[in-house]
Amino acid sequence: MVETHFAGCYWLIRPEPIEACARRLETFLGMMGLLEPTWNRWHQSAATFEKARKRQVKPDAMTLAKLLGKKSNRIGDGSNFWLWAGESEDETSGVNGYCGGSSPYVTSTCILDPLGQSEVAKRVVTAPVMTGVVRAMALAWEPEFALAASDQHRELVAVPMIENYIGWVTYLADFRGPVPPLPSSVQVEHIPDRGTLITLTQEKFSVSNPAHVALAADVQARLQAAGLLTPLRPWGT
16 A cells, blocks of 8 residues: 655635635745755646746745736635746646635645655655744644544544544644543644644554554544544634
8 A cells, every 4th residue: 555645724714815725825835845855846747747847936025926916716705826946847736725714614735745755855854854844834824733643544534524533643723622642652842822732642653553543542532532533713712
């Protein structure tokens, strides 16, 4: 079985101007660049890889605000974005999201696309890097919920909503409530003025490892009992 991993952060109903979203995206991309060399050069999409390679995006707030402000990237009062990085067609990573909207029906997000079996994936699908990605999401985007997880594990547990699911790495904003005691093997890190990062294992999380699956179920049950795995609500309420 080929197992893939992704990371994402989520929040709801936090209207923000384009410039604020651009600053958040600038901060996020800057922190991502410290985790993986190929994440220092981002591009827009195009019809072919070679054409897309020529559409490099300067990751500063002014440039990103122009990108987010394009009519094609606007949805209601929010903005979409989709960027990719990589030195070859088989080694790409993608970041996409939506920011700034006030609709209760459109979730704001930032997603690091599923990472397969490339050399980039081998470098970044580790506990330190995945924890670093979720930490960057927490600091830059101030989401309510974030995680890095196995796609196959999520399919196995079949949760109805992403925010009811515990990933390899999980982030919970402070306003969700205090995190209860967790097994001693689980790494818990509080980010001041943000929330709590929970990393299940320092090994690469795999759905094929029964111990990983059992640990995730245990932590999920504890967080559910504490009332921390609830649907997204208007941000900060």
